[in-house]
Amino acid sequence: MPCPGTLPSQHEDRSVSKNTVSSQLEPDLLRGLPLHEALSAWGHHWRNDVTPMSYALSRPTNTFDGFLSHDWASSGWLKFLSLLIIFNSGAAFWSCLVVSVLVGILRGYGCLPDEHWTVAFGHFIYFFVFFFWQRLQMPCRHSRMMFLDKVCVAQHDDELKHKAIMGLAAFLLNSQELIVLLSSRYFTRLWCVFEIATFMKDPERRKRIRLMPLKSTVLLLLVSGCWYLLNIGFNTTKLVFWDYNSSETESSFVFETVAAIVSMFIFCFVLLPVAFYVGMEMSEDMEVMPQQLRNFRVQDAKCLCCSIDHRDPITGARLPCDREVLYATMKEWYGGDAAGGSRCKSHSVDS
Ligand SMILES: [Zn+2]
Structure with a gap:
């Protein structure tokens, strides 16, 4: 435990x-x-x-x-x-x-x-x-x-x-x-x-063993966050351009296009690389896991008592x-x- x-x-x-x-x-x-x-x-x-x-x-x-x-x-x-x-x-x-x-x-x-x-x-x-x-x-x-x-x-x-x-x-x-x-x-x-x-x-x-890698949680959150930020970025940019060019309804298509381009730029060059990095790291972990399990020896696993040499750190009593x-x-x-x-x-x- x-x-x-x-x-x-x-x-x-x-x-x-x-x-x-x-x-x-x-x-x-x-x-x-x-x-x-x-x-x-x-x-x-x-x-x-x-x-x-x-x-x-x-x-x-x-x-x-x-x-x-x-x-x-x-x-x-x-x-x-x-x-x-x-x-x-x-x-x-x-x-x-x-x-x-x-x-x-x-x-x-x-x-x-x-x-x-x-x-x-x-x-x-x-x-x-x-x-x-x-x-x-x-x-x-x-x-x-x-x-x-x-x-x-x-x-x-x-x-x-x-x-x-x-x-x-x-x-x-x-x-x-x-x-x-x-x-x-x-x-x-x-x-x-x-x-x-x-x-x-x-x-x-x-x-009935269910595995949930914590890194997959990071990845899921990151990807979800990316899409939310993309959405927020798109709408904010659109709003800024819209205010700047108020009442120009005929040019809304242009503003929305510009907003989309700015958002996609942020998404592609800032957020996606981070998501890919974590995803690749997780894939590498998963790739080496079968090898790690094949080479696994219970003797290599660590427990607290051995790491403190079986002595209570406060009283010094033997554990x-x-x-x-x-x-x-x-x-x-x-x-x-x-x-x-x-x-x-x-x-x-x-x-
Ligand atoms: Zn021990």
Whole structure:
């Protein structure tokens, strides 16, 4: 699990202490976060700060519609926008289409002025539904239940946190799908690898892994932004030229042409190169990904405990190694060398 922190230092003394991650968890600790909460407060839950208040947002549940898998170092804002694209963009598209057609009909029948500004209704409804679709559905259906580590694991209480982390497989195995918010760091984090491995061990469950590269979100936003800026640029330029040559209605064709040329110039020489650059970067990442996965070794993945030499940075107390627990669990599932975690050198997770 990529959430800040690692197994509590006292974990050897706890009753649930053992050398593998359990697929059983006390019902009170099996907690989920409604999707509308995960997407609320403009991505607040995706920031790296951890407060006791966060845990109060979660609630006990038996099953999860989705397990949100991510590494904490990548942009919280991008992860938030990626989830909006996954869960809200379809509804936003259909709402925009329906409203736009309706506006066209009303303009045709004279119920609305036949003016360009009326297209704003379609744009407004798109963004409204894009950001608030999960809340809009609340009166009609239960919100989907998701697992988000920061909120569903008690980060403020060492004992509860330890139990939840040691029972992480219970969260994963009770989840309908694994939603991977993929960044270039994802496969370098040991807890992220463990989450994928949990789904990969079952052929049926394997089909329910959904990958969302964060760079594709950047690209989608950039392309959308380009078209919006093009539209705004075109209309602004037209307005400027129109004001300058007021009442010259016969020359509107010329002004609109000039406006279009100026906008296209901005679009082609300023915005498009940026969009192409990000797109090419993303294509390169996708191209090398099969090779990276073929060469992938779980031993190369990093976890926090090892990076701080198993010492609490504040108290100096010795910390247990998450790697040993995760190696032991993955070996139990996939087989391989039955020796201890540090000897798990031949094991890898195929993808
Ligand atoms: Zn370690």
